[in-house]
Amino acid sequence: MFSLLSRKFLEVMFFVLFITFVSFLFVRLAPGDPVLTILNVDELSVSQEQVEILREEMGFNKPLLVQYGHWLLHFIQLDFGQSYVTGQPVMDMILMGLPATLELTFGALIVMLVVSVPLGSLSALYRDSWIDQTSRMLSIIGAAIPSFWLGLILIDLFGVRFNWLPTMGRSGFDTLILPALTLGLAISSVYVRLLRSSLLDSLGQEFIRAARARGLTERRIFFVHALRHSLPPVITVFGVSLGSLIGGVVVIEVLFAYPGIGKMVVDAIRQRDYPLIQGYILIMAIIVFIVNACVDLSYRYLNPEMKLKERKSNR
Incomplete structure (x- = not known):
């Protein structure tokens, strides 16, 4: 370690x-x-x-x-300079907008998990059934729809026609629903198909048949063995696609006028605010690197084979 x-x-x-x-x-x-x-x-x-x-x-x-x-x-010295436009320290501006961006990102991840885990699991458990076909069709449609267009549809439907939810700003939980739903639905289609494929591969392994032979319940086999074995590929893709997720946050923040660092950096690019642009690039790059490092470390706990290989190499 x-x-x-x-x-x-x-x-x-x-x-x-x-x-x-x-x-x-x-x-x-x-x-x-x-x-x-x-x-x-x-x-x-x-x-x-x-x-x-x-x-x-x-x-x-x-x-x-x-x-x-x-x-x-x-x-x-942890000094990113001062904004050319506002004169404020760049670090203060980033720290001021970062909570909104993290809030939107975590909200989108929750939506993605709520949508992709049940759909991917049911699609794998009931392979070639109407549930599987419907899930695959929805994932293909979701992958084909750009996130900004999906956001415009949700704004028109829930914000304009029914007037149920606010469509701009950040003033409470209700203002988070539409942006998080837009981004979460946009990225969930990839994970539905990936989780289905990974689960089908896990359910066909020898250790699953051995678990059934020992008399374990199907629920225990699925949640304790098959699902855990299928997570590493999903987590790998998540680490790789984190950059796309951050890019999607920028688009959604601009679309919904959400005051995060994504919208802030778009304004900075338009105004040629070099210190703020560079501070944003650096902070986002470090976040992506840290997440990928955590993904690598998580393999040791999700995949027991890696623990065994590491122990053998240390002997």
């Missing part, structure tokens, strides 16, 4: 260094000039001298490597 954690620590150090450099380079090479955005050149007349003075004050006239080194030095 210690060697595994040490290796993960070295990986995260290299990963953070790499992602900070790449994101810094891409953000700086993107079209647009933040100096002109800050000075509001569309609203008032600004001389070229004023533009050059501000560019020098912000360090944009220095080589990119020098700018990156200066940013990295502050990052080591």
Whole structure:
């Protein structure tokens, strides 16, 4: 375990260094000039001298490597800089919007679990029945519908026609229902098919037949043995698709005007707010890396074979 954690620590150090450099380079090479955005050149007349003075004050006239080194030095001190638009510290802005994004993400995951686990399990248990065919048809339809279009349908149905739920903002639990339902339904179709396939493979294994021969109940066989054996592939795909989930959160936050960091960074991109963009990229990259590391560690508990292999390698 210690060697595994040490290796993960070295990986995260290299990963953070790499992602900070790449994101810094891409953000700086993107079209647009933040100096002109800050000075509001569309609203008032600004001389070229004023533009050059501000560019020098912000360090944009220095080589990119020098700018990156200066940013990295502050990052080591947990200082992400200040927003060019609001003047607030980037870390404060991210921490202010992060609870809303995490709230939406966890809400979507709950919807995904409530939908995909029963449908995937029933589809595997009653293979080729009307339940299986209906489940597969719904998962295909769900995979084909873009999340923003599904969100527009739910807004029109529950927000406009029936007027049951609010469609914008974040003022209570009711404002979370539609965004979480939209994102959760959009991602659940993948896991319904994956869980069905993984369960069918598990139910055909020798240890399942051995469990039946020992007289165990079907309920115990399914929940204790088959379901546990089928989880590693599902968790693997979840770790890989986490980036897509975060991207979906950004789309849904903009669609429902949900005040999370996704909507915040879209505004930052439009305003060329480099520190906020880079802070968002770094925080999201670290979250994805941590989740994938937790996925790797979870295999040791979900798959007993990995424990045995690790013990044999240590002898």
